[in-house]
Amino acid sequence: MLLYADKSFKLLSLLLGLCLSLSLSAQHAPVNAQYLSNALPMNPAFSGSREALSIALTYRNQWSAIDGAPVTQTLAIHSPTKNEKLAFGLLVYRDAIGVSKKNAFMANMAYRVKLGAGKLAFGLSGGMVMQSNEWSKVHTTGLELDEVFTGGDDRFNLPDFGAGVYYSTQQWFVSLSAPSLMQHKYAGGQSYDAQFDMASTSVFGAIGARLKLNRNLKLQPSVLLRSLAGQPQQFDFNLIANYNEILEIGVSYRTSNAFLSLMRYHLNGQFALAYSNEIEIGTYNSYFRMSHEITLTYDLIFKTNSTSPKFF
Numbered sequence: 001m002l003l004y005a006d007k008s009f010k011l012l013s014l015l016l017g018l019c020l021s022l023s024l025s026a027q028h029a030p031v032n033a034q035y036l037s038n039a040l041p042m043n044p045a046f047s048g049s050r051e052a053l054s055i056a057l058t059y060r061n062q063w064s065a066i067d068g069a070p071v072t073q074t075l076a077i078h079s080p081t082k083n084e085k086l087a088f089g090l091l092v093y094r095d096a097i098g099v100s101k102k103n104a105f106m107a108n109m110a111y112r113v114k115l116g117a118g119k120l121a122f123g124l125s126g127g128m129v130m131q132s133n134e135w136s137k138v139h140t141t142g143l144e145l146d147e148v149f150t151g152g153d154d155r156f157n158l159p160d161f162g163a164g165v166y167y168s169t170q171q172w173f174v175s176l177s178a179p180s181l182m183q184h185k186y187a188g189g190q191s192y193d194a195q196f197d198m199a200s201t202s203v204f205g206a207i208g209a210r211l212k213l214n215r216n217l218k219l220q221p222s223v224l225l226r227s228l229a230g231q232p233q234q235f236d237f238n239l240i241a242n243y244n245e246i247l248e249i250g251v252s253y254r255t256s257n258a259f260l261s262l263m264r265y266h267l268n269g270q271f272a273l274a275y276s277n278e279i280e281i282g283t284y285n286s287y288f289r290m291s292h293e294i295t296l297t298y299d300l301i302f303k304t305n306s307t308s309p310k311f312f
Contacts, residue, residue, distance in 0.1 A: 004163050004271075009073035014176070032074070033252070033260050033276045035206070035224060036240070039294045040076035040091055040108065043177035045123025045312040048080035048087020053300040060293040063280075068098040078108060085112050091125070101135040104160065112218055118169030129184065131155070131192070158184050158194040164204075172209040178202065200277070200293035203227045218242040220250075248274075257281050272297045 006065075032038060037057040039046040041095040056076045063069035078089030085131045089108035090117050092100070106127035133154040164177025178201050208222025240250030245266060252260035257280060264274035278291040 013166055031280055032060055032072070032295075033236075033291070033293050034058065034262065034295045036208070036222065037264065037272070037274045037297055038074065038076055038098060038218075041074055041093065042165055042179055042206075043123060043164035043175050044091075044106075044125035044162050044179065045110050045164040045177065046107040046121055046252055047089035047108045047121070048112065048188070048300055049119070049121065049166065049168060050078075051080055051301075053066075053077075053079040054297065055160065055300075056297045058295045060291065060295065062278075062291040063289040064152040066291065069077070070095065070097040072096075080112075086110070087112060087121070088144065091127075096214070100131070101134075102129060102131045103130045106160065106162065110166075117171075118167055121166045123162075123164045123166065125154040125158060125179070128157055129160045130157050131184065154192070156184075156192045158182070158192060160184075160194070170210070174208040175204070175208070177204050198278065200228070205234050208249070210242075220248075240264075254278075254280075270301060271297050280294055294305045 002030075004036050004107060005080045032041060035059075039049075039057050039170045040056070041058075054077070058072070058074040058076075060072040060074075062068075062071070070094045072093065074091070074093040076089065076091050078087060082135075087110040089109060091106040091112075092104070094103050096099070096102070104127060106125045108123060108125045110121045110123040112121040112276045116119075131154070160182045162177065162178055162181055164175065164179065164181040166175045167173065181198075181308070183200050184192055184194055191292055203226070205225040205227075206222060208220060211219045211221070213219060218241075220238075220240040220242060222240075224238070225233060227233045233255075235255045236252050238250060238252040240248050241263065242248050247266070248262070248264040250260075250262040250264075253262065258278055260276055260278045261283075262274060262276040264272055266272045272292075274295045274297075276293045278293070280289045280291070
């Protein structure tokens with residue numbers, strides 16, 4: 001069984017590497033720092049992987065000292081079903097930056113099969129994105145008003161879809177996904193279109209492990225890659241120390257020159273509260289930006305075959 005699991009790990013790692021190498025030309029999209037605590041926004045195949053009805057609430061205030069900077073609120077709910085091969089989820093999020101606001105509702109489904117020592121899941125998501133641009137609130141500095149800001153506010157509802165694959169055991173995981181396959185593009189006037197454009201689609205890849213040092217201490221190293229067309233790839237290198245399944249303390253480095261610290265406390269076997277602080281430093285210290293993120297998770301566990309709490 002161990003030999004089979006090793007072969008599965010090598011195969012999936014190879015597939016992940018190939019897929020990521022094909023997406024060298026991808027464009028970046030926002031990613032929550034606490035994707036290990038709330039992974040459903042990144043990959044619909046994560047649905048049901050905690051083997052319990054799981055609820056996660058995330059609040060992210062990016063670049064908190066800047067007026068109109070991005071603020072994201074996320075609600076993720078997912079659960080396995082009596083049919084062990086199927087799991088379902090719901091993702092609701094609100095993203096605001098300046099005068100632009102986006103609300104989205106995404107339904108998720110995962111088909112899961114046993115493979116080696118773990119489970120391989122294929123996930124799909126579909127839903128609606130509601131966007132508004134309140135141009136009337138923009139005050140320009142020039143004497144003449146820009147036509148963009150005098151044409152009225154924009155509001156539109158457009159569909160979106162996502163897909164992903166996720167494999168996990170008690171010791172390691174690998175994830176590959178494209179959570180938003182539709183590109184919402186300006187079509188002239190006050191109209192927008194939803195187009196499928198793989199060349200402009202964000203692609204996410206992640207891999208991580210859980211290493212037991214002794215009875216009470218475990219280390220959880222992981223790497224996240226995100227890729228978007230026309231932009232350099234971006235990596236997050238993460239290391240989390242888990243003490244007695246109660247307290248987690250971690251640090252991360254993002255190749256956009258950002259440094260992150262994280263603390264997560266498990267209140268009991270079901271509730272967990274996480275806080276992360278992110279500092280981004282510009283080239284030659286030209287700017288200094290700080291972000292804050294809080295995630296509350298709840299796992300309604302009645303009965304589970306898991307030998308230890310899920311870490312992703």
